[in-house]
Amino acid sequence: MGLLVTGFAAPxxxxxxxxxxxxxxxxxxxxxxxxxxxxxxxxxxxxAKLTVxxxxxxxxxxxxxxxxxxxxxxxxxxxxxxxxxxxxxxxGIDYARAATSVLSSDVRSRFDVVGFDPRGVGASxxxxxxxxxxxxxxxxxxxxxxxxxxxxxxxxxxxxxxSACEARSAKLLPHVGTADAARDMDVLRAALGxxxxxxxGKSYGTYLGAVYANLFxxxxxxxxxxxxxxxTLSLIQLNGxxxxxxxxxFRSFLGDCFQSTSCPFASHQKDEAFDQLTDLLNRADKTPxxxxxxxxxxxxxxxxxxxxxxxxxxxxxxxxxxxxxxxxKGNGTSxxxxxxxxxxxxxxxxxxxETDANxxxxxxxxxxxxxxxGYADEAHKAMAGAxxxxxxxxxxxxxxxxxxxxxxxxxxxxxxIGAPPIVVVGTTRDPATPYRWAQxxxxxxxxxxxxxxxxxxxxxxxxxxxxxxxxxxxxLISRTAPKDGVRCPEVSSTG
Numbered sequence: 001m002g003l004l005v006t007g008f009a010a011p012x013x014x015x016x017x018x019x020x021x022x023x024x025x026x027x028x029x030x031x032x033x034x035x036x037x038x039x040x041x042x043x044x045x046x047x048a049k050l051t052v053x054x055x056x057x058x059x060x061x062x063x064x065x066x067x068x069x070x071x072x073x074x075x076x077x078x079x080x081x082x083x084x085x086x087x088x089x090x091x092g093i094d095y096a097r098a099a100t101s102v103l104s105s106d107v108r109s110r111f112d113v114v115g116f117d118p119r120g121v122g123a124s125x126x127x128x129x130x131x132x133x134x135x136x137x138x139x140x141x142x143x144x145x146x147x148x149x150x151x152x153x154x155x156x157x158x159x160x161x162x163s164a165c166e167a168r169s170a171k172l173l174p175h176v177g178t179a180d181a182a183r184d185m186d187v188l189r190a191a192l193g194x195x196x197x198x199x200x201g202k203s204y205g206t207y208l209g210a211v212y213a214n215l216f217x218x219x220x221x222x223x224x225x226x227x228x229x230x231x232t233l234s235l236i237q238l239n240g241x242x243x244x245x246x247x248x249x250f251r252s253f254l255g256d257c258f259q260s261t262s263c264p265f266a267s268h269q270k271d272e273a274f275d276q277l278t279d280l281l282n283r284a285d286k287t288p289x290x291x292x293x294x295x296x297x298x299x300x301x302x303x304x305x306x307x308x309x310x311x312x313x314x315x316x317x318x319x320x321x322x323x324x325x326x327x328x329k330g331n332g333t334s335x336x337x338x339x340x341x342x343x344x345x346x347x348x349x350x351x352x353x354e355t356d357a358n359x360x361x362x363x364x365x366x367x368x369x370x371x372x373x374g375y376a377d378e379a380h381k382a383m384a385g386a387x388x389x390x391x392x393x394x395x396x397x398x399x400x401x402x403x404x405x406x407x408x409x410x411x412x413x414x415x416x417i418g419a420p421p422i423v424v425v426g427t428t429r430d431p432a433t434p435y436r437w438a439q440x441x442x443x444x445x446x447x448x449x450x451x452x453x454x455x456x457x458x459x460x461x462x463x464x465x466x467x468x469x470x471x472x473x474x475x476l477i478s479r480t481a482p483k484d485g486v487r488c489p490e491v492s493s494t495g
Contacts, residue, residue, distance in 0.1 A: 025059075027060050028053075028056075028059050031053065032187060032191075033190075034050070034051060034187075036048035036050060036191050036192070038070070044072070045070065045071050045096070045097065047067070047068065047069050049067060049068065050066040052064060052065075052184045054125075054175050056180060065125065066125075066188070067116060067122065067123035067124050068114065068188065069093050069097070069114070070096070070113060070114045071108070071113040073108070073109060073112050075109035076109075077111070078110045078111055078477065079192070079193075079198060079221075080113075080114045080192045080194055080198065081103065081111040081113055081114065081199065081200060082115070082188065082189070082192075082198065082199045082200075083096060083102060083103070083114070083115050083199070083201070084199075084200075084201045084204075084209070085202055086203025086204040086227070087118075087121065087203070087205075087354065087358055087361070088118070088178070088204045088362060088365075089120075089353070089354035089356070089358035089361065090204070090205075090354065091115075091117050091121060091122040092118065092121075093115050094115075094122075095115050097115075099113040101462060104473050106477065107477065110477055111476070114192065116188060118184065119172075119176055119180060119184060120172055120176035120361060121354070122353065125172060126357065127169045127172055127173070127357050128168040128169050128353060129161060129164045129165040129168060129169065129359070129360070130355075130356065132345075133349065134160070134164070135351050135355060136296060136349070138157050138161055138355075138397070139302075139305070139339075139343055140296070140299055140301050141154050141157045141301060142154060142300060143300075143301055143395050144391045144392065144395065146285070155397075155398065157397050157399075158401065158402055159402045161359065161399050161402075162402035162403050163402075165356065165359070165360060165403075170404070173364070174405045176357070176360050177361065177364045178208055178365050179211055181208055182208060182215055182216075183215070185199075186212065195221075196220060196221030196222075197212065197219055197220055198221045198222045198223075198476060199212070199222070199223045199224065200224045200226070200461070200472075201223070201224070201225055202226045202227050202458075202459045202461075203229070203432060204229060206226065206228040207228075207229040209224075209225050210229075210231065210414045213422055214415065214416045217416045217417060220422065221479065222420075223422045223423065224475065226425040226460060227427065227433040227438070228424050228433060228437050228438040229437055229441065230436075230437040230440040230441055231411065231441070232411050232412065234411050235362060235366035235400065236368060236369070236378040236379055236381075236382045236394065237382060239393050240379075240382025240383060241434050241436075241437070242431075242434065243392070243394045244385045244386040244390070244434070245430065245431055245433075245434040246308055246386070246393060246431050246432075247385075247386050247388055249429055249431030249456065250277075250307075250388075250389075252429050252456050253317055254270045254273050254274075255270070256314075260318075260321060262321060277324075277388070280303065280324075280327060281300050281303055284299055284300045284302075284303045285300040288332070289303065289327060289330055289331060289332025289335070290330050290331045290333065291332060291333055293336055298332035298335065302332070302336055302339050303335055304392045305342055306323060306335030306338040306339040307320065307338075309338050309342035310323075313458065313463075314464075319334075322334065323335045323338060359400075362400065363400040363403040363405070364407055365407070365409055366407060366411070367407060368400045369401065370406075371401060374401075375401050376398070379395045380395075414441070414444055415445060416445050416447065418446075419445070419447050421447045421475075421479075421481035422447050423475050423481060423482065424442040424445070424448050424449065424450050425438065425450075425451045425461060425472070426442075426450065426452055426453065427455050427457065428452065428455065429455065429456045429457075430456075430459070431458060432458045438450060449481045449482055449483070449484045450485055450486075451468060451471055451488065452488065453465055453487075453488045455488075464491045467488035471488070
């Protein structure tokens with residue numbers, strides 16, 4: 001499986017150019033002086049296109065368009081708040097469309113809510129790789145091969161993915177890294193008329209925000225980085241830590257499940273329940289579960305995706321519980337639906353380009369082993385402490401080993417020296433971005449302030465904690481940063 005969770009980025013390529021903390025060069029000034037031509041795009045939203053260079057090292061060369069959306073402020077306006085949902089590959093356009101759940105009414109009253117699809121994503125010069133049927137095959141590759149044939153198929157799947165991306169998106173691939181997306185965000189800030197960036201980034205969006213702050217520390221107004229990525233870790237280290245975090249999250253799910261009369265586990269001992277899940281995975285590996293939806297095989301890999309995806313949000317735990325009830329009886333249809341929602345697969349068999357963009361950005365941003373054998377060795381080391389999910393999350397297809405654009409990432413800390421206080425939020429049992437990553441990022445940033453939320457699920461702001469919400473809202477609106485290390489208590493379960 002590998003790269004299961006959208007949410008990863010690490011230090012990427014730095015195009016040679018004048019320091020971005022200085023005034024834009026004459027060749028970049030045309031981008032910084034543009035103003036967006038907004039037009040209505042339903043439900044009170046306005047849409048526009050931002051022009052940026054494909055290659056910041058050659059700003060007079062080819063240009064691309066970045067799709068932008070905003071919901072105008074309803075009250076006494078401070079400026080714009082730019083938001084990003086993560087990924088890499090998540091659509092900021094779609095995220096902004098959900099503004100009423102993403103941001104509080106107080107923040108929406110004072111700020112225009114602005115979302116954008118980063119370069120390579122969605123409606124912004126999207127990376128294209130595999131067709132729907134080919135992506136079906138790629139996502140169902142056996143991440144725990146039991147034979148030379150299965151190993152060969154896994155390796156061939158990674159090679160085919162890389163080849164397809166090169167064939168369909170070769171021109172884009174060198175220029176979809178996070179550093180370039182952060183530069184686009186500074187051009188967007190200027191086009192919005194803001195002297196400093198106000199930003200909410202979740203998951204991978206925390207890395208995009210941290211890279212921005214490192215490049216443009218004097219252009220930061222207020223940054224909230226929720227569900228943080230540790231930029232010092234390699235791709236394999238990130239996946240390994242994430243696998244261990246999924247183990248923690250699933251144990252928390254089990255504790256909740258045991259309180260329900262519909263819990264499908266025969267034993268209410270967590271280790272024995274894990275064994276029952278392992279038996280299910282082994283069964284699906286040998287004989288796919290029943291599929292009442294279409295002709296796809298619900299194999300081991302699809303079951304794992306269907307199990308892990310609902311761990312992101314505690315409100316989805318009842319759906320996981322019911323899906324497991326059916327799966328233990330041999331029917332995997334509900335788990336497949338959960339996997340499809342995670343993978344952004346439409347009922348007609350097509351996908352958004354999130355998976356394509358996710359792989360393209362990760363393979364450019366991260367350091368990783370350059371050979372398949374080295375990839376396997378490092379993945380094996382990363383699995384330590386994750387006996388149940390490690391092979392699926394830390395292992396999987398070694399796609400980056402075949403990538404046509406080689407990374408130059410060095411996985412260094414980000415300090416953003418000179419930036420005003422930056423708020424980092426970490427959830428103690430976050431399944432996708434381990435809490436210690438938030439601790440690491442907050443300590444690396446010269447002005448980092450950590451909010452710790454004792455809870456479950458991926459990210460904390462607007463996820464049920466009034467404590468987190470109040471601290472973040474006050475910071476975004478008034479720039480009053482919380483004390484470093486403040487802790488918010490667990491929210492009681494309502495379901």
